[in-house]
Amino acid sequence: MKTIAIIPARMGSSRFPGKPLAKLLGRTMLEHVYKRVALSDALDATYIATCDEEIQQTAEAFGASVIMTSDKHERASDRVAEAIAGLDAELIVMVQGDEPMTHPRMIDTAVAPFRTDPQLGCVNLVRRIENEADFYDVNTIKVIMNQRGDALYMSRQPIPTLAKSGFASTSAYKQVCIIPFRRATLLHYTQLPTTPLEQLESIDMLRLLEHNIRVKMVETEFNSQAVDTEADLARVSKLMEPDPLLSSY
Numbered sequence: 001m002k003t004i005a006i007i008p009a010r011m012g013s014s015r016f017p018g019k020p021l022a023k024l025l026g027r028t029m030l031e032h033v034y035k036r037v038a039l040s041d042a043l044d045a046t047y048i049a050t051c052d053e054e055i056q057q058t059a060e061a062f063g064a065s066v067i068m069t070s071d072k073h074e075r076a077s078d079r080v081a082e083a084i085a086g087l088d089a090e091l092i093v094m095v096q097g098d099e100p101m102t103h104p105r106m107i108d109t110a111v112a113p114f115r116t117d118p119q120l121g122c123v124n125l126v127r128r129i130e131n132e133a134d135f136y137d138v139n140t141i142k143v144i145m146n147q148r149g150d151a152l153y154m155s156r157q158p159i160p161t162l163a164k165s166g167f168a169s170t171s172a173y174k175q176v177c178i179i180p181f182r183r184a185t186l187l188h189y190t191q192l193p194t195t196p197l198e199q200l201e202s203i204d205m206l207r208l209l210e211h212n213i214r215v216k217m218v219e220t221e222f223n224s225q226a227v228d229t230e231a232d233l234a235r236v237s238k239l240m241e242p243d244p245l246l247s248s249y
Contacts, residue, residue: 001090008076009097032100035249040107049083096177121185125176132167139228141175151215
């Protein structure tokens with residue numbers, strides 16, 4: 001299956017305006033994401049999808065292929081769906097532009113289930129929450145799953161209920177925003193009506209779950225921290241300083 005990655009990015013983040021072009025260890029955050037994603041052997045191509053000329057100019061300067069999209073999209077998944085209109089690919093991996101700790105092997109892990117399950121339409125990576133502060137952080141999307149690893153619900157609130165013995169004994173997981181779609185599923189997503197919980201939580205995947213479409217969760221071995229605020233940027237900078245992958249790009 002031909003597989004491509006699309007990185008949606010826009011300047012107008014309500015929590016951190018201009019976030020994609022914020023500097024992180026001498027490069028823009030978006031460049032880190034693009035260069036790290038492009039290292040994946042599972043991908044045939046990597047693109048940035050944006051509605052902002054400033055992002056387009058910066059991305060093309062560091063060698064990225066850019067697709068311009070509408071500025072009307074509320075959901076990153078809708079932006080990615082527009083971006084693939086003229087592209088030939090069966091699997092589309094959406095990687096949020098605020099995931100600078102992405103490791104290329106995370107892409108490999110996320111797309112692997114499609115090779116053995118022809119009915120599978122969407123996968124999300126997931127990682128156990130190791131920090132109690134992250135469990136209560138509304139910027140961390142928490143996930144609860146069924147016994148076969150499919151998402152039951154996602155929330156910005158702390159779920160599930162803490163075990164009586166406290167956070168250390170609670171199995172709490174967060175969404176990692178590396179999300180492969182089968183092409184047909186992504187295009188179907190854009191045709192589905194928006195849903196109440198999707199709007200309430202501001203989480204793309206809830207549109208699929210509320211329409212009873214399976215979202216398979218796959219745990220990643222790699223730690224990842226999304227950047228939603230300037231404080232996150234400082235935290236990620238310290239986490240990435242010793243990362244040997246930096247020398248690869």
